[in-house]
Amino acid sequence: MPTQEKTRPGSNDYFGALLDMADEIEARYRSLTPRSKALFDRAGAVFPGGFTRDAILRAPYAPFIASANGTRMHDVDGRTITDLWFNATSLPVGHAHPEVVAAAASQLALGSAYFAPTEHELALGELLLDRIPCAERIRFTNSGSEAVMMALRFARAFRGRSEVVKFEGSYHGSYDDVSWSVAPKLDQIGPAKSPIAAAETSGLVCSAGRVSILPYNDAESLRAYVTQHHDRIAAIIVEPMANRMGLILPDREFVTEARSLCDRFGIVLIFDEVIAFRVDYGGAQTALGIEPDLVTLGKVIGGGFPVGALAGRAQILGHSTPDRTAGRVAHAGTFNGNPMVGAAGHATMSLLTPEVFARMNELGSYVRAELRLICERLPLQITGAGSLFKINATMQEIRNYRDAATANVKWEQVASLALLNDGFMLTPRLAGCVSAVTKQSEVDAFISAFKRLVAV
Numbered sequence: 001m002p003t004q005e006k007t008r009p010g011s012n013d014y015f016g017a018l019l020d021m022a023d024e025i026e027a028r029y030r031s032l033t034p035r036s037k038a039l040f041d042r043a044g045a046v047f048p049g050g051f052t053r054d055a056i057l058r059a060p061y062a063p064f065i066a067s068a069n070g071t072r073m074h075d076v077d078g079r080t081i082t083d084l085w086f087n088a089t090s091l092p093v094g095h096a097h098p099e100v101v102a103a104a105a106s107q108l109a110l111g112s113a114y115f116a117p118t119e120h121e122l123a124l125g126e127l128l129l130d131r132i133p134c135a136e137r138i139r140f141t142n143s144g145s146e147a148v149m150m151a152l153r154f155a156r157a158f159r160g161r162s163e164v165v166k167f168e169g170s171y172h173g174s175y176d177d178v179s180w181s182v183a184p185k186l187d188q189i190g191p192a193k194s195p196i197a198a199a200e201t202s203g204l205v206c207s208a209g210r211v212s213i214l215p216y217n218d219a220e221s222l223r224a225y226v227t228q229h230h231d232r233i234a235a236i237i238v239e240p241m242a243n244r245m246g247l248i249l250p251d252r253e254f255v256t257e258a259r260s261l262c263d264r265f266g267i268v269l270i271f272d273e274v275i276a277f278r279v280d281y282g283g284a285q286t287a288l289g290i291e292p293d294l295v296t297l298g299k300v301i302g303g304g305f306p307v308g309a310l311a312g313r314a315q316i317l318g319h320s321t322p323d324r325t326a327g328r329v330a331h332a333g334t335f336n337g338n339p340m341v342g343a344a345g346h347a348t349m350s351l352l353t354p355e356v357f358a359r360m361n362e363l364g365s366y367v368r369a370e371l372r373l374i375c376e377r378l379p380l381q382i383t384g385a386g387s388l389f390k391i392n393a394t395m396q397e398i399r400n401y402r403d404a405a406t407a408n409v410k411w412e413q414v415a416s417l418a419l420l421n422d423g424f425m426l427t428p429r430l431a432g433c434v435s436a437v438t439k440q441s442e443v444d445a446f447i448s449a450f451k452r453l454v455a456v
């Protein structure tokens with residue numbers, strides 16, 4: 001089981017040295033990527049802002065990728081980039097794995113979508129039910145966001161209550177009811193123990209009666225709130241690895257409290273494992289030893305194709321059976337359970353044996369340990385678990401959103417661009433992961449590049 005490793009932050013204030021080089025680093029990036037720049041300019045006339053997916057936005061523009069294999073991506077400027085984010089953690093066996101390609105190619109030749117079920121979706125569903133402790137039934141969606149949207153619908157229908165408890169700083173995709181207090185401005189969110197819900201985007205109607213925001217990792221605030229308001233709460237949704245807070249695992253006390261409050265007051269506990277599922281063979285719930293009532297999935301289970309799923313107790317998901325007369329939950333989707341996704345997803349998940357997980361997580365521990373050594377005397381902190389890691393430009397120990405928000409974001413972004421110049425792709429905020437095909441030599445090369453970078 002991956003454990004939360006704490007780092008000992010240093011105390012020097014040295015961010016300015018790299019920030020002084022920001023223009024130089026950007027100029028170098030521009031000189032390396034003229035074709036990406038030309039495509040980005042062209043895209044500006046097609047997509048608002050030149051892109052169609054917020055998460056891939058990076059300054060001054062992202063590299064356009066032409067192809068990828070294993071751990072290597074090739075951009076349109078002919079550069080080779082070692083991938084350390086794998087489409088937001090969704091490719092645990094790397095790009096174009098031969099077994100995944102074979103599975104997808106053979107299905108593609110037989111047709112990519114039918115107005116009928118296939119054995120592929122069934123096989124992937126069976127595999128997931130086998131691995132995930134809470135999963136008695138499963139339904140596929142096309143994205144993690146849709147899975148979350150459906151999980152809230154099922155929970156509300158099951159309980160006949162409307163409010164959902166969400167934690168400040170957690171990202172659960174783009175559905176309106178979870179688009180509150182994801183990365184809010186600190187001066188707009190009130191006291192730490194009773195945060196004000198802040199809209200993450202324009203276009204939301206209101207949070208009142210639909211979602212309430214509580215601090216992550218704060219069992220006491222959770223207990224106080226739920227004890228008082230349980231009769232209106234349908235669900236508590238927890239990210240059992242908080243991505244935007246630095247890929248941190250929750251404290252055991254916090255999730256144990258969430259589980260027991262849900263049991264006591266008949267509330268549906270949802271684990272959003274869209275990312276966290278990759279921490280263990282049976283997902284984060286196996287790693288934590290706590291079963292939710294519903295789990296939302298995405299990313300790794302689709303073999304690189306668009307996917308999502310929600311799984312959990314038959315009693316809750318049974319609300320979608322056609323024979324149900326009252327309180328039936330509608331769930332449609334042209335591409336739900338698509339055979340391409342089923343074939344590629346099943347091939348990918350079959351490659352992820354317990355031994356492969358163990359090796360991948362060991363490499364993740366190695367990266368975190370090496371980065372920690374480098375950061376020992378610097379105001380940088382390494383977080384993460386399993387195969388995931390994050391470099392945080394803050395000395396504040398991170399347990400929740402407000403801790404994570406103390407990071408020097410600009411430093412992280414400049415460092416990320418400098419690493420991209422050296423041929424390593426992490427997120428602009430320096431989150432990364434290794435895959436089952438990542439080699440020791442590749443992580444060593446990355447660690448050396450990071451060491452050179454922080455020595456400036």
Ligand SMILES: Cc1ncc(COP(=O)(O)O)c(C=O)c1O
Nearest residue numbers: 143144145171172173274275298
């Ligand atoms: C925890 C979590 N939930 C939901 C989502 C949304 O998934 P998707 O991007 O497939 O809609 C994400 C995406 O990163 C996520 O990290």
